[in-house]
Amino acid sequence: MALVKKNELIEKAKSARTASQFLSVQSSAEKDQALHAIAVQLHTDRNIIIEANRLDQERAKQNQMTPSLLDRLMLNEARIDAMAAAVETLAKLPDPIGDTLDQWDRPNGLHIQKIRVPIGVIGMVYEARPNVTIDAACLCLKTGNAVYLRGSASALETNKALVSTIKRALRQTNIPEEAVQLLEDTRHETANQFFRLNGMIDVLIPRGSSRLIQTVIKQASIPVIETGAGNCHVYIDESANPEMATRIVLNAKTQRPSVCNAIETVIVSRKWFDQFGDSLIDALLTAGVSCHIDPSAADKFPQLPTASEEDWATEYLDKIIAVKLVDTLQEAIDHINRYGTKHSESIISEDPAHVAAFFKAVDASTLYHNASTRFTDGEQFGFGAEIGISTQKLHARGPMGLNALTSIKYLIEGNGQIRE
Amino acid sequence: MALVKKNELIEKAKSARTASQFLSVQSSAEKDQALHAIAVQLHTDRNIIIEANRLDQERAKQNQMTPSLLDRLMLNEARIDAMAAAVETLAKLPDPIGDTLDQWDRPNGLHIQKIRVPIGVIGMVYEARPNVTIDAACLCLKTGNAVYLRGSASALETNKALVSTIKRALRQTNIPEEAVQLLEDTRHETANQFFRLNGMIDVLIPRGSSRLIQTVIKQASIPVIETGAGNCHVYIDESANPEMATRIVLNAKTQRPSVCNAIETVIVSRKWFDQFGDSLIDALLTAGVSCHIDPSAADKFPQLPTASEEDWATEYLDKIIAVKLVDTLQEAIDHINRYGTKHSESIISEDPAHVAAFFKAVDASTLYHNASTRFTDGEQFGFGAEIGISTQKLHARGPMGLNALTSIKYLIEGNGQIRE
Numbered sequence: 028m029a030l031v032k033k034n035e036l037i038e039k040a041k042s043a044r045t046a047s048q049f050l051s052v053q054s055s056a057e058k059d060q061a062l063h064a065i066a067v068q069l070h071t072d073r074n075i076i077i078e079a080n081r082l083d084q085e086r087a088k089q090n091q092m093t094p095s096l097l098d099r100l101m102l103n104e105a106r107i108d109a110m111a112a113a114v115e116t117l118a119k120l121p122d123p124i125g126d127t128l129d130q131w132d133r134p135n136g137l138h139i140q141k142i143r144v145p146i147g148v149i150g151m152v153y154e155a156r157p158n159v160t161i162d163a164a165c166l167c168l169k170t171g172n173a174v175y176l177r178g179s180a181s182a183l184e185t186n187k188a189l190v191s192t193i194k195r196a197l198r199q200t201n202i203p204e205e206a207v208q209l210l211e212d213t214r215h216e217t218a219n220q221f222f223r224l225n226g227m228i229d230v231l232i233p234r235g236s237s238r239l240i241q242t243v244i245k246q247a248s249i250p251v252i253e254t255g256a257g258n259c260h261v262y263i264d265e266s267a268n269p270e271m272a273t274r275i276v277l278n279a280k281t282q283r284p285s286v287c288n289a290i291e292t293v294i295v296s297r298k299w300f301d302q303f304g305d306s307l308i309d310a311l312l313t314a315g316v317s318c319h320i321d322p323s324a325a326d327k328f329p330q331l332p333t334a335s336e337e338d339w340a341t342e343y344l345d346k347i348i349a350v351k352l353v354d355t356l357q358e359a360i361d362h363i364n365r366y367g368t369k370h371s372e373s374i375i376s377e378d379p380a381h382v383a384a385f386f387k388a389v390d391a392s393t394l395y396h397n398a399s400t401r402f403t404d405g406e407q408f409g410f411g412a413e414i415g416i417s418t419q420k421l422h423a424r425g426p427m428g429l430n431a432l433t434s435i436k437y438l439i440e441g442n443g444q445i446r447e
Numbered sequence: 448m449a450l451v452k453k454n455e456l457i458e459k460a461k462s463a464r465t466a467s468q469f470l471s472v473q474s475s476a477e478k479d480q481a482l483h484a485i486a487v488q489l490h491t492d493r494n495i496i497i498e499a500n501r502l503d504q505e506r507a508k509q510n511q512m513t514p515s516l517l518d519r520l521m522l523n524e525a526r527i528d529a530m531a532a533a534v535e536t537l538a539k540l541p542d543p544i545g546d547t548l549d550q551w552d553r554p555n556g557l558h559i560q561k562i563r564v565p566i567g568v569i570g571m572v573y574e575a576r577p578n579v580t581i582d583a584a585c586l587c588l589k590t591g592n593a594v595y596l597r598g599s600a601s602a603l604e605t606n607k608a609l610v611s612t613i614k615r616a617l618r619q620t621n622i623p624e625e626a627v628q629l630l631e632d633t634r635h636e637t638a639n640q641f642f643r644l645n646g647m648i649d650v651l652i653p654r655g656s657s658r659l660i661q662t663v664i665k666q667a668s669i670p671v672i673e674t675g676a677g678n679c680h681v682y683i684d685e686s687a688n689p690e691m692a693t694r695i696v697l698n699a700k701t702q703r704p705s706v707c708n709a710i711e712t713v714i715v716s717r718k719w720f721d722q723f724g725d726s727l728i729d730a731l732l733t734a735g736v737s738c739h740i741d742p743s744a745a746d747k748f749p750q751l752p753t754a755s756e757e758d759w760a761t762e763y764l765d766k767i768i769a770v771k772l773v774d775t776l777q778e779a780i781d782h783i784n785r786y787g788t789k790h791s792e793s794i795i796s797e798d799p800a801h802v803a804a805f806f807k808a809v810d811a812s813t814l815y816h817n818a819s820t821r822f823t824d825g826e827q828f829g830f831g832a833e834i835g836i837s838t839q840k841l842h843a844r845g846p847m848g849l850n851a852l853t854s855i856k857y858l859i860e861g862n863g864q865i866r867e
Contacts, residue, residue, distance in 0.1 A: 229841075268863075
């Protein structure tokens with residue numbers, strides 16, 4: 028059996044590689060037609076998919092999966108329709124492949140052109156979220172990449188059904204069905220081999236818990252795009268408009284506390300806090316947010332738990348906020364650069380010099396002035412689609428749209444040039 | 448001792464990180480002044496550096512280092528002057544940091560700006576080439592990055608002297624000397640820890656042998672930019688001008704056989720070969736190149752060794768060439784995509800349709816029409832400086848200039864926007 032499984036791992040990778048070479052030269056029309064076929068097939072296969080999902084759900088309940096994870100795993104007609112609609116939207120986006128990004132002439136007469144090309148084979152590693160199966164496969168197809176999916180064991184039946192649907196659809200088009208592969212062997216040791224298929228997979232994109240992402244980073248020899256962790260802050264400057272500051276903090280904390288671009292700590296200028304702190308804390312408590320208060324203000328708020336060093340480093344992903352007081356802008360910047368995860372950081376201020384200093388010195392993918400951190404998102408940026416939010420600095424940083432799934436190549440025209 | 452060494456590894460990384468935050472906000476003028484100071488100090492310290500290099504050379508001779516490696520290790524007055532001149536040239540290049548790469552408005556009034564920023568801390572891993580010490584440190588300083596150098600044990604004295612020179616120079620400027628760190632503990636187990644300093648080093652750039660690069664890729668958990676290996680081809684199409692084809696093949700093979708953008712195999716259309724093959728082989732043999740001939744032409748060239756499967760995959764880095772015959776363009780493309788290392792590939796042809804098909808289907812960083820592959824180089828591209836040639840598809844592909852040492856951040860201006 029082990030031998031068969033090993034064969035699955037490698038054979039599917041090879042098959043994806045071959046398909047990727049074919050896919051890389053297909054026209055936008057061919058790729059968009061494939062996406063349309065997938066959307067239609069999702070409607071056709073709705074009952075088959077829901078039935079497969081029911082098996083996963085039953086097993087998950089037996090394994091005591093938490094209600095929130097069970098909800099993420101669950102597919103119903105409405106969710107499948109939403110998936111199909113997203114695929115149709117994706118088909119309508121412009122195709123970045125083949126775009127000329129730059130071109131120039133050299134003194135020796137060579138003409139250099141830099142164009143956008145697919146990456147090749149993308150390895151997606153994710154948890155029990157079946158929507159990622161369709162999302163990732165379709166984003167990869169749109170950009171001329173083959174995809175090798177490694178989902179969670181707890182969603183295996185659903186993923187098998189979804190990938191069968193994709194393959195049924197592709198068989199009606201010119202895109203080879205081998206362009207989408209699902210690793211059905213979900214053992215951890217096989218995953219560790221998957222992460223080291225250099226030469227067969229060009230990049231790994233892990234999506235899910237911080238634990239999953241760190242495992243991939245530690246184990247992989249293939250390049251990884253790190254996504255995810257968000258210990259984000261709003262800094263309320265001395266000059267901040269109190270109504271705006273409170274509104275933004277509430278939005279950034281409570282509009283959807285479980286996501287990476289929600290904030291975990293509000294950093295407040297002590298002068299501002301002396302005047303408006305009571306009403307900020309009141310507003311947070313009224314909104315059901317538990318406040319962990321800076322030790323220096325603990326006397327003033329004896330009813331609140333005191334924040335510790337650990338709070339500054341914690342991504343609560345819940346209706347909890349840490350409140351940090353600072354005397355200077357520099358102190359706020361230092362706190363963010365020390366504890367932040369370089370995701371999204373906002374300054375609320377009416378002082379242009381402070382905003383400029385914050386924009387210059389804070390090291391994060393996305394910095395805001397007088398706006399909520401919740402806008403760090405491919406759709407909110409206007410990218411039309413998102414494969415994840417990169418928290419690393421190489422290749423892609425911040426929300427990743429279709430361009431993040433592309434590479435470049437140089438095409439050089441000569442008339443006999445040799446190097447002297 | 449192990450404890451002390453461990454402290455060196457971590458303390459220098461932390462110190463580089465702190466310096467990188469300071470360095471990231473320095474002006475172009477401050478950084479260029481530091482580069483100028485380094486160039487001047489290299490002249491001042493010439494004798495100290497040569498003396499240190501003499502110690503490394505003596506040890507290397509005792510260890511039976513090969514003459515070509517000894518030559519790479521050796522520093523003399525001329526070579527130090529060349530280093531200093533390169534640093535002055537670098538200082539004069541435009542600074543990419545702070546450039547606005549894109550900006551747009553969203554319907555909700557948010558204004559998004561995408562700007563270029565330093566990466567942070569760059570980890571350079573390299574062999575006994577002391578010029579890399581100065582090159583890498585200065586390219587990193589120019590782009591606002593701190594650098595953590597891990598050179599070879601056999602160049603340790605030279606590297607210590609060069610880094611002391613850099614630090615002496617930086618002390619006269621506003622750039623902190625901690626921005627350039629040299630790991631003096633050159634044990635392999637320490638290198639393996641170095642490769643896994645996530646959060647302290649942002650990217651590793653290995654430069655040197657394929658063995659070194661593969662070790663870093665296998666061991667590292669930090670993102671790596673893969674450089675180096677080049678199994679490159681010239682394809683002579685049926686329609687190729689025979690004089691041009693021969694001239695380009697000779698240049699690509701013999702102008703400098705030991706470098707990655709030299710070719711290893713010439714792929715020839717059988718029709719062209721029937722007419723011009725004899726004179727191509729003659730020209731190569733006359734230039735001192737040993738030809739390993741396609742088995743299908745072995746009868747015609749009984750004096751030549753026959754090429755085997757292994758030849759197609761070999762990067763000779765020497766005056767040896769494999770000659771592969773094909774019946775069709777597609778066969779040539781398939782051969783390159785199978786055996787090539789995605790570095791540089793050239794087609795010699797007078798047929799625009801064949802050129803277009805080659806440009807579309809061959810997967811490599813740089814494709815040429817009627818030119819030698821030897822132009823894949825930062826200087827030849829007009830980048831002014833080069834940190835290496837990337838053979839991977841993420842972040843940077845092909846020759847890497849200053850831009851390859853940068854990341855981006857988004858700056859977003861609002862007036863109270865929250866997400867509904």
